[in-house]
Amino acid sequence: MVPLVALAAAFSVGALLIRSQGVNPAYAYESLFSYALLDGSGLTATLQKVVPLVLCGLAVAIPLRLGLFNIGGQGQFMVGAIGAAAAAYALRSAPGIVTIIVTMVVGVLAGSMWASIAGLLKAARGVHEVISTIMLNSVAGGLIDWMLNGPLADEQVPYPASHAVPGSAQLPPIGVVPIGLPVAVTLAVATAWLLRRTTIGFRFETVGRNRYAASYAGISIRTTTVVAMGIAGGCAGLSGGIELVGVEPYRYQDGIAASLGFDGITIALLARGNPIGTIPAALLVAAMRAGAPHLALDTGLRPEIVDMVLAITLLFVSLPLVVKLIFRKHAAKGSQLASSWGA
Amino acid sequence: MRSKFVLSAPVFVLALGLAGCGGSTGGAGSGATPTDCSSSETFCVGLVTDGSKIDDKSFNQAAWAGVQKAKDSLGAYVRYIEPAEAKDYAASIKQFTDQKYDVVITVGFLTADPTVAAAAQNPGTKFIGVDQLLDTEKVKSPNLTGLTFPADQAGYAVGYLAGLLTKTGKVGAINGLEIPPVQKYFKGYEAGAKASNPKVEVVGVYHPAGGQPFNDPVWGAGEAKKQLSQGVDVIFGIGSNTGNGALNEVAKSSGAGTTRFCIGVDVDQWGTLPEARPCLVTSAEKLISDGVAELLGQAGDGTLKGGNFLGKTGISQFHDFDDKIPADVKAKVEDVVKKLADGSLQTNVVL
Structure with a gap:
């Protein structure tokens, strides 16, 4: 309910902003969404954005169960993508299907490993995951810059870029549906199942609600922390791998990661930490991002208007938490989302 | 539940308010008029x-x-x-x-x-x-x-200016990666400086491969400092942010703009890098x-x-240095730029 109300409010504020620019808001929204959802290439662009957004959203939503705030989706995505690029280059003469599978596995493992560093630091030394994941983003950036200028550089390209994935392993969209879409949707559903119906999910939930009680009940906080971060990083890393084999230019270069990892935070908060909720949340953000250039072309509005509406949405989504924090001093026991901001 | 209500109230008010003024939006422009680009007239x-x-x-x-x-x-x-x-x-x-x-x-x-x-x-x-x-x-x-x-022509023109500006007889360049576009600028610079001032010494350093050759302002600044201490008094920064680091270093040094000068690259860096203005006499510009x-x-x-x-290249305006550069220097540089453009002067840069 809250996300829907927040959405309505944000779009209303957005409408005021659009009108102040001398454009009819109804026309602007229609232009935005009709391109993003009804036009062939617009829909492909939207769906191609949905995939990494869902997966990066999961990378934030899973640790959120434990009250961990993973800001490192960006780095985990990048490491997954560069790992996949390295694997694809190493297997350039292997059959396509082998390359694809190995590439995906390497992407998952690379992202998982990257996030586990933050998990281990948290478990072993109590290093706050917000600090460590955000710093690891920068480390990933530096590492990748070195790789793109050194061991993985494609000398044929006049700028830092990895070798392109061999043609046999490239997976362009089938019709308008990118290959990663079923994977992302399945993983979102699987995550919901994992969190609700398995002992791992129960452990996450228990640690998130009260880690002292969880520890008293014999659940290892340390293991659970590392496992949750590992799974989260795996999602982001897989997303990087899919991006590499499924989306032009099929190589790692500047602009590949954009801000996808950070957008995952938006998605997870819009979905209020619910894995299934990441799908509609991602669809909304993706459609708005994909439609923004068209909107700008059609109406002359600056494309940033879309980011403003998204930011306002996020602001309204988190308002109840802020209100709770202000009005109830002991809010922590209520919502696991709230606890992640403070502790 | 209470907090949810608190949130919803203003939202509904807002939504109602917007619905109320909905009727009047019609005339307020329905976006840009779509232009039919398929017709041969447009x-x-x-x-x-x-x-x-x-x-x-x-x-x-x-x-x-x-x-x-x-x-x-x-x-x-x-x-x-x-x-x-x-x-x-x-x-x-x-x-x-x-x-x-x-x-x-x-x-x-x-x-x-x-x-x-x-x-x-x-x-x-x-x-x-x-x-x-x-x-x-x-x-x-x-x-x-x-x-x-033709980056070599732009390099030649600013090199020619550098050769006339230097008092110490040493001009320098801080370069990004050793790749053709950068080499063209630098070799043109070298040739231009030698053409205007045969006794000039041109020192240049390329960023070592690896790291971020075009985004390493710290390295650029360090190398600029070295060159300044060796008596170089005009520095040409070639290579994006790495070059910018060098320009900023010159701008911060004592004598910036009076005895020490710097030259930007690609676009008029007077606009892109205001920090370098104290020393920035001009930029080797691609006339995009x-x-x-x-x-x-x-x-x-x-x-x-x-x-x-x-396309063509040229040198940017002198901005604040317009009245500091002697008229005969400006005239000579202008002449070189003109000759480069019409092809009567060749840079003879070979890679």
């Missing part, structure tokens, strides 16, 4: 940036300025798109080709591959790739023109907007040819 030009903004004070802005320059004489309808991510390049180009734009301009080498692909798919549309050197062995689309610039305007003019009268097109 000449439509679309520009796709390389992900940076249109007002980036660099290549994108310069290319757009070129479009604006050509707009009136062509009577053209012009629009631009700023793709947010690398994967949006192709879709952005397609927006223009779908609407049957006559010319699509893409900016920067990052957009080169999607441009080549789009040109092959849309033989009826003219494509101009700014700063995209085409591999004419592979790319044969007659509707695609790659606009590049002129090149774009010229090619658009050719597209307008149907004489635009495919393949590589060599």
Whole structure:
């Protein structure tokens, strides 16, 4: 309910902003969404954005169960993508299907490993995951810059870029549906199942609600922390791998990661930490991002208007938490989302 | 539950308020009037940036300025798109080709591959790739023109100025990676400095491979400091942010603008790097907007040819240094720039 109300409010504020620019808001929204959802290439662009957004959203939503705030989706995505690029280059003469599978596995493992560093630091030394994941983003950036200028550089390209994935392993969209879409949707559903119906999910939930009680009940906080971060990083890393084999230019270069990892935070908060909720949340953000250039072309509005509406949405989504924090001093026991901001 | 109610109340008020004024929105403009680019009467030009903004004070802005320059004489309808991510390049180009734009301009080498692909798919549309050197062995689309610039000439012109400005007889350059575009600038600089001042000593250093050769301002600053301490008094920064680091170092040093000078690259860095203004006499500039305007003019009268097109380079305005540089120096430099442009003076730079 809250996300829907927040959405309505944000779009209303957005409408005021659009009108102040001398454009009819109804026309602007229609232009935005009709391109993003009804036009062939617009829909492909939207769906191609949905995939990494869902997966990066999961990378934030899973640790959120434990009250961990993973800001490192960006780095985990990048490491997954560069790992996949390295694997694809190493297997350039292997059959396509082998390359694809190995590439995906390497992407998952690379992202998982990257996030586990933050998990281990948290478990072993109590290093706050917000600090460590955000710093690891920068480390990933530096590492990748070195790789793109050194061991993985494609000398044929006049700028830092990895070798392109061999043609046999490239997976362009089938019709308008990118290959990663079923994977992302399945993983979102699987995550919901994992969190609700398995002992791992129960452990996450228990640690998130009260880690002292969880520890008293014999659940290892340390293991659970590392496992949750590992799974989260795996999602982001897989997303990087899919991006590499499924989306032009099929190589790692500047602009590949954009801000996808950070957008995952938006998605997870819009979905209020619910894995299934990441799908509609991602669809909304993706459609708005994909439609923004068209909107700008059609109406002359600056494309940033879309980011403003998204930011306002996020602001309204988190308002109840802020209100709770202000009005109830002991809010922590209520919502696991709230606890992640403070502790 | 209580907090949820607190949130909803103002939202509903807002929504109601908006619904109330909904009736009056009709007249307030329903967006831009769609122009029919498929008709032969309207000449439509679309520009796709390389992900940076249109007002980036660099290549994108310069290319757009070129479009604006050509707009009136062509009577053209012009629009631009700023793709947010690398994967949006192709879709952005397609927006223009779908609407049957006559010319699509893409900016920067990052957009080169999607441009080549789009040109092959849309033989009826003219494509101009700014700063995209085409591999004419592979790319044969007659509707695609790659606009590049003779960096050696720009280097020569600023080198010529540097040779006249130096008091110590030593001029320097801080270079990004040792790749052809950078080498061209530097070798031109060397040749120009020697031409105006045969006794001058030119020192240059390339960023070692690895790391971020074009985004290493700390290294650039360090090397600039070294050169300054060796008595170099004019420094040319070639290589994006690495060069910027060098320029900033010169700007901060004592004697900046009186005994020590720096020279920018690619675009007029007076605008892009205000921190360097204390020492920035000029920049070796790729005349992007002129090149774009010229090619658009050719597209307008149907004489635009495919393949590589060599634009022009020049040196930027002297800005605050205009009255500090002696008139005879300015005259000599101007003469060199003119001769380079009309081909009567060759830089003789070979890589």
